[in-house]
Amino acid sequence: MDEPIRNADFSQRVVLATEALPWEASPQPGVARRILDRIGGEVARATSLVRYAPGSTFPEHEHALGEEFLVLEGVFSDEHGDYPAGTYVRNPPASRHSPRTAAGCVIFVKLRQMSLAESVRVVIDTAAFAADGPARLPLFEGPQSGESVAIERLRPGESRARHTSAGGEEILILSGDLVDAYGSYGKGTWIRTPHGMPGSGRSSAGTVFWVKRGHLPAPIRAS
Structure with missing residues (x-):
């Protein structure tokens, strides 16, 4: 069962060995995730690892409260460019994109956790x-x-x-x-x-x- 609330008590310390967590299927074919914390359903304040299978895509969507992610493996792509492992991206509130990947990738991503005052997109290569x-x-x-x-x-x-x-x-x-x-x-x-x-x-x-x-x-x- 897909749980809308996970590790949502921010007064508690949480430690997760993410590599031991199971991959859970998302509604989008080829996209799976390891959910670390979440408040909400498919539109949620969430922290996750997301795995895209080779050749997978995700429909265009808006991040009303922003998105930040770090590419851990492979190459993540969208209409703005290609982001190899080590790339950090902040997409500000109200930004839109259409994720895809040719070779497959894994990203660490945080959704709906930004101030509405943010307006600048950030892309940094940390490799x-x-x-x-x-x-x-x-x-x-x-x-x-x-x-x-x-x-x-x-x-x-x-x-x-x-x-x-x-x-x-x-x-x-x-x-x-x-x-x-x-x-x-x-x-x-x-x-x-x-x-x-x-x-x-x-x-x-x-x-x-x-x-x-x-x-x-x-x-x-x-x-």
Whole structure:
């Protein structure tokens, strides 16, 4: 059964080994997904991994509240261009496109999670950073919302500074390992940490991860 609500309590920490999750068929032939969180049905606030089979397409549609995605495997395409693995894209609210892929692809995608004030489309190739370079590659900074998105790296034996993110933190491990006070996590692990919860961690082998901060609601407290 297709569940309209998954991991929708943003006051809770969630850890998912995404590579162990089953692929669920979508209504569109050739398109399957691993749903990480969702509020709603086919039109939903959602975070997912989406797999397009070779030669598959998706009808033209509008993203009323925006879409952001990171291509993890293969090449994702639409009428605006081709996006190989490592490409980060933000399609702002009210944008439209017709996704397709020739060779097949897997993307990490977040839907209906943008401010209506966003109007600029963003396309960034992160592949060179993933190979080598500085510790952080900024992808988006929302000066009014406080949201930030980046690709970050820890080298072997390096630790993250202890921190508490206002608005929470969300991580997808792209390579390597990450260890914190709660456990050890490998490639493909998705971690959502709620507003105000402290975090830290280290990597023994080195790691590269996508991270978003400042976007989760603060818990509503009784007066």
